[in-house]
Amino acid sequence: MFPNSLSGRFLALTIIFVMLAEVFIFVPSIARYRQDYLMNRLERGQIASLALLANDMIDPELELELLRNAGVFNVVLRRDEIRELMLASPMPSPVAATFDMREPPATTLIADAFGRLFDPTDEVIRVIGNPTKDAGLLIEITMATAELRASMIDYGLRILLLSAVISIFTATLLFFAVRALLVKPIKGVVSAMKSYAAAPDDARRIIQPGASVRELAEAEHALRAMQTDLTSMLRQKDRLAALGGAVAKVSHDLRNILTTAQLFADRIEASEDPVVSRMAPKLMNSISRAVNLCESTLAFGKAEEPPPKLDLVSLARIVHDVIEGERLAIADGGVQLRDDVPPGLMVRADPEQLYRILSNLVRNARQALDAAKKDGEIEVAAAEDAEAWRVTIRDTGPGLPPKAQEYLFQPFQGGARKGGAGLGLAISAELARGHGGVLELTSTGPEGTCFTLSLPKTVVTAGRAAE
Structure with a gap:
C-alpha cells in the first residue's frame, strides 16, 4: 500500500509536514524555555538574598545552602546605586560570558539558546536581570551551564516526542479521511474504467x-x-x-447490370437516327463512368483505391464533360453552370479520377442549390503558377452546415444534405491525395461555398524519393 499508493504517500507527507511545523514551533519554544530558566535562577537568587537582608550576619553553611538551593554561585544586588555582593561561594572557573535578560531581542534569545544547546562545555556565566517587585535596581548571579544544558535537552526531547505523537495521530486521521473521501472513489472510477474496457459496447457498464x-x-x-x-x-x-x-455487394451486382447495359448501348450507337447518334456517345460515357464508379466503390470498401495513371490531359475537356453531364440533371434551368478554364491548359492527372473529383464537387454544389430551392450559379475556374495547377469550384448556395464542416472529408459522416452518405467528398479527397495534391474547403457561408483542388507540377523521381 505505502510507497507507491496515494494513501501511503499522503501519510508520509503529512508526518513530514507536521514535524516541520513542530520544528518551527520548537525553535522559539526552546529559547523561551532557556529565558524562563535563567529568570527563575534570578528570582531564586533574589529570594536567597532576602535572608541576608533580614539578618546582616548569617552562618556560612546556611549561605552555601541558600546558594545551592538557588542553583547559583553568588548573588549581587544593586540597591540605591550601590552594587553589593549579597551571597558568595567559590566558583570552579572564571566567568565565560555575561547575558543580560532585561528585554533581550528574540533573535538574541534564539541564538544564545542554540549556542548553549550545541556547546557541551560546562562554563560559568553571569546573568543580569531586574529584581522582582522592584526590590532593587539590578540583580546579578553566576551559575554553571551544565544543569541548564541538561534541562534544555530534556525539554527538547519531550517536545520532539510530543511532536512525533501529534504528527502520527494527525497523519493517521488524515490517512483514513483521504481513503474514505478520495482513494475509494478514485478506485471506483478505475474499476468502472476497467469494467467498461472489458465490454465497451455494453451500455450497462457506463x-x-x-x-x-x-x-x-x-x-x-x-x-x-x-x-x-x-x-x-x-x-x-x-x-x-x-x-x-x-x-460492396450492391456495387458488384450493379457493375454486372451496367456491363449488360453497355452491350446494348453499343448496339444503339449503330442506329442511323440522328438524335440517337448524338445522344449515344454521352450514354456510353455515362455507362462507362458508372461501371468505373462501381469498381471504385468496391476498391474503396477494400481500402485499395488504385493509384492514378498520371498523364498530361486537357482540363478544359474534362470540365466540359462534367458540366454537360450535370446540365442533363437541371430541369428548369434555374442553376447556371459556368466554365472558366483556359482552353489550352494541360494538367498532369488521371483523367477518370480527375473527372470523378470534379463531378462530385459540381454535383454537391448543384444538389445544395436544389435543396435550398433557389437559383444560383456554379463556376469551375482554373489557374496555374510555378508550383501547381489550381482548380476552384465555387457556388452561390447556402453554405455548408456546421456538422458537415466538422466531419468534412470523412466517409458516412460529412454529408451536407439530408439523405447524403458523405462519400463524395471523402472519395474526392482520397483521389486528390493519390495525385500528390490536396482538396481544401476555401470558404463557406451564406454567400456560397468554394473548394480548391491543387495538383502539384513537380514529379518525384527515384533519385529525389531516395533523398
Missing part, C-alpha cells in the same frame, strides 16, 4: 456518477460523456461496417 467531492464528480461526468460517445461510435462503426459490406 459509469454512474455518484461522488460527493466536486472534482471527482466532474471527472465521473466527463468519463461518462466519453464512454457514452465511444459506445455510440462503436455501434456506428458496426453499422458502417455492415453498410460497407452491403454497398
Whole structure:
C-alpha cells in the first residue's frame, strides 16, 4: 500500500509536514524555555538574598545552602546605586560570558539558546536581570551551564516526542479521511474504467456518477460523456461496417447490370437516327463512368483505391464533360453552370479520377442549390503558377452546415444534405491525395461555398524519393 499508493504517500507527507511545523514551533519554544530558566535562577537568587537582608550576619553553611538551593554561585544586588555582593561561594572557573535578560531581542534569545544547546562545555556565566517587585535596581548571579544544558535537552526531547505523537495521530486521521473521501472513489472510477474496457459496447457498464467531492464528480461526468460517445461510435462503426459490406455487394451486382447495359448501348450507337447518334456517345460515357464508379466503390470498401495513371490531359475537356453531364440533371434551368478554364491548359492527372473529383464537387454544389430551392450559379475556374495547377469550384448556395464542416472529408459522416452518405467528398479527397495534391474547403457561408483542388507540377523521381 505505502510507497507507491496515494494513501501511503499522503501519510508520509503529512508526518513530514507536521514535524516541520513542530520544528518551527520548537525553535522559539526552546529559547523561551532557556529565558524562563535563567529568570527563575534570578528570582531564586533574589529570594536567597532576602535572608541576608533580614539578618546582616548569617552562618556560612546556611549561605552555601541558600546558594545551592538557588542553583547559583553568588548573588549581587544593586540597591540605591550601590552594587553589593549579597551571597558568595567559590566558583570552579572564571566567568565565560555575561547575558543580560532585561528585554533581550528574540533573535538574541534564539541564538544564545542554540549556542548553549550545541556547546557541551560546562562554563560559568553571569546573568543580569531586574529584581522582582522592584526590590532593587539590578540583580546579578553566576551559575554553571551544565544543569541548564541538561534541562534544555530534556525539554527538547519531550517536545520532539510530543511532536512525533501529534504528527502520527494527525497523519493517521488524515490517512483514513483521504481513503474514505478520495482513494475509494478514485478506485471506483478505475474499476468502472476497467469494467467498461472489458465490454465497451455494453451500455450497462457506463459509469454512474455518484461522488460527493466536486472534482471527482466532474471527472465521473466527463468519463461518462466519453464512454457514452465511444459506445455510440462503436455501434456506428458496426453499422458502417455492415453498410460497407452491403454497398460492396450492391456495387458488384450493379457493375454486372451496367456491363449488360453497355452491350446494348453499343448496339444503339449503330442506329442511323440522328438524335440517337448524338445522344449515344454521352450514354456510353455515362455507362462507362458508372461501371468505373462501381469498381471504385468496391476498391474503396477494400481500402485499395488504385493509384492514378498520371498523364498530361486537357482540363478544359474534362470540365466540359462534367458540366454537360450535370446540365442533363437541371430541369428548369434555374442553376447556371459556368466554365472558366483556359482552353489550352494541360494538367498532369488521371483523367477518370480527375473527372470523378470534379463531378462530385459540381454535383454537391448543384444538389445544395436544389435543396435550398433557389437559383444560383456554379463556376469551375482554373489557374496555374510555378508550383501547381489550381482548380476552384465555387457556388452561390447556402453554405455548408456546421456538422458537415466538422466531419468534412470523412466517409458516412460529412454529408451536407439530408439523405447524403458523405462519400463524395471523402472519395474526392482520397483521389486528390493519390495525385500528390490536396482538396481544401476555401470558404463557406451564406454567400456560397468554394473548394480548391491543387495538383502539384513537380514529379518525384527515384533519385529525389531516395533523398
